[in-house]
Amino acid sequence: xxxxxxxxxxxxxxxxxxxxxxxxxxxxxxxxxxxxxxxxxxxxxxxxxxxxxxxxxxxxxxxxxxxxxxxxxxxxxxxxxxxxxxxxxxxxxxxxxxxxxxxxxxxxxxxxxxxxxxxxxxxxxxxxxx
Amino acid sequence: xxxxxxxxxxxxxxxxxxxxxxxxxxxxxxxxxxxxxxxxxxxxxxxxxxxxxxxxxxxxxxxxxxxxxxxxxxxxxxxxxxxxxxxxxxxxxxxxxxxxxxxxxxxxxxxxxxxxxxxxxxxxxxxxxxxxxxxxxxxxxxxxxxx
Numbered sequence: 001x002x003x004x005x006x007x008x009x010x011x012x013x014x015x016x017x018x019x020x021x022x023x024x025x026x027x028x029x030x031x032x033x034x035x036x037x038x039x040x041x042x043x044x045x046x047x048x049x050x051x052x053x054x055x056x057x058x059x060x061x062x063x064x065x066x067x068x069x070x071x072x073x074x075x076x077x078x079x080x081x082x083x084x085x086x087x088x089x090x091x092x093x094x095x096x097x098x099x100x101x102x103x104x105x106x107x108x109x110x111x112x113x114x115x116x117x118x119x120x121x122x123x124x125x126x127x128x129x130x
Numbered sequence: 131x132x133x134x135x136x137x138x139x140x141x142x143x144x145x146x147x148x149x150x151x152x153x154x155x156x157x158x159x160x161x162x163x164x165x166x167x168x169x170x171x172x173x174x175x176x177x178x179x180x181x182x183x184x185x186x187x188x189x190x191x192x193x194x195x196x197x198x199x200x201x202x203x204x205x206x207x208x209x210x211x212x213x214x215x216x217x218x219x220x221x222x223x224x225x226x227x228x229x230x231x232x233x234x235x236x237x238x239x240x241x242x243x244x245x246x247x248x249x250x251x252x253x254x255x256x257x258x259x260x261x262x263x264x265x266x267x268x269x270x271x272x273x274x275x276x277x
Contacts, residue, residue, distance in 0.1 A: 016162060029153075029160035031194045046211070055215050060161040060187040067186065073167060073225060076186045080219035080268075 005107055005130075011097040014065035018053060018089045026057045048086065055083040058093060058113050058120050065095040066109065070128050077106075078127035087113070087120045097126065105130045137238045140203050144235040147192035151228035154182045157191055174227075181228035189220050189265045193254050196234040197269060200252050206238075208250070209273050216249070217270035223263045231259045239268070246275040 023037045035042040036052055043051045059081050067073050087093055093115045101108035109126040112119060151171070158168035166173035167183040174182050184191075201208060226232060233256065240251040254267040 022160075025160045029157040030190050056187070056190050056218065057161065059218060060185070060190075063185070063187045064161060064163060067165070072165060073183055073186055076222060078219070078221040079186070080217070082217040082270075083215055 005099050005102055007099050007101055009099040011065065011069040011099070011109065011111075013097075014061060014068065014095040015092055016061055016095075017092045018057075018087075020089055022089050023051055023053050023057065026054055030054070030056065032056075050088060052086040052088060055081075055120075058083075058087050059124075061093060062095050062111055062113050062121060062124055062126075065097055065111065066126055066128060069097065070107075070130070075128050075130070076126070077129050079124065081121045081124040084119045084122050085115075087115045091115050093120065137241045138205055140200060140205060140238050142196070142200055142203070142236050144233045145196040145199065147195065147232045147234065149184060149188075149192060149226055149228050149230045149232060151182050153191065154184050154188065154228055157188050158185055161185065161187065179225070179227050184226040184228075186220065186222050186265075188226060189222070189256065189267060192226070192232040193234045193236075193256060193265070193267055196236045196254060197252060200236040200238065201271065206250070208271075209276070212274045212276060214272050214274065215269070216272045217268075219268040221266045223265065224258070226258065226264050230264075232256050232264060248273045 027033050027038055037054055038051055040050045063076055063079055067076050093113055095113050097109050097111040100110050107128040111124040111126055113121040155169055163185050168185055171182060234254050236252050236254045239253045242249045250271045252269040256265040258264050
């Protein structure tokens with residue numbers, strides 16, 4: 001599909017509802033066992049609604065939306081995000097991506113991750129290679 | 131207005147991470163990857179890769195120990211309970227595959243203070259056993275003040 005991409009095109013959206021144990025599995029996979037991600041009681045004690053997903057997990061979903069759209073991991077060349085809000089397990093996360101610029105093989109995309117109408121990542125800057 | 135403080139030059143040795151096939155599978159499943167390049171050895175080899183391919187965001191795994199060593203550096207004495215990951219940037223080179231050994235070096239690039247919060251920007255650079263730059267990272271961490 002990349003050969004036909006034009007500025008303004010939307011890449012296929014990715015919708016994921018992380019299950020109850022998603023952040024525990026991600027903690028094991030990445031090695032970040034900060035209790036705000038795995039322990040509801042601890043998370044509430046520091047003012048969070050409950051255990052939250054890792055920001056880098058949401059960023060990985062955003063990255064996956066790009067590589068799935070382009071057809072593989074080698075197409076993603078650069079990704080820059082700012083974490084704007086927290087995401088919770090058991091609620092749908094939606095990744096939306098819009099093409100901003102196409103220059104030969106290089107495709108610049110702006111992407112968002114949102115959950116329940118709140119931005120978790122807004123205006124992520126993505127560079128892809130077709 | 132941001133106050134730029136001198137970023138201390140931390141003495142940090144590079145960390146070497148040996149990329150394992152099952153770790154790639156574990157990571158890929160944890161983030162919902164279904165591309166067979168990350169999960170199915172025959173498919174990865176059929177596509178011309180020597181072994182399973184790591185998803186780009188697997189950078190978090192092979193950079194982990196090097197970043198942790200920087201964050202826990204005694205010279206910074208970061209208040210971990212008040213620490214938030216505020217931004218992340220990665221730029222990727224050649225794909226990482228199982229069997230690679232990735233050496234990651236980290237430097238503290240910037241320290242600044244804004245409205246009572248301290249921002250730390252770390253830069254990582256990760257090279258494979260052939261010396262190819264597989265990933266550069268920029269990690270922005272913020273420490274909020276205690277009330």
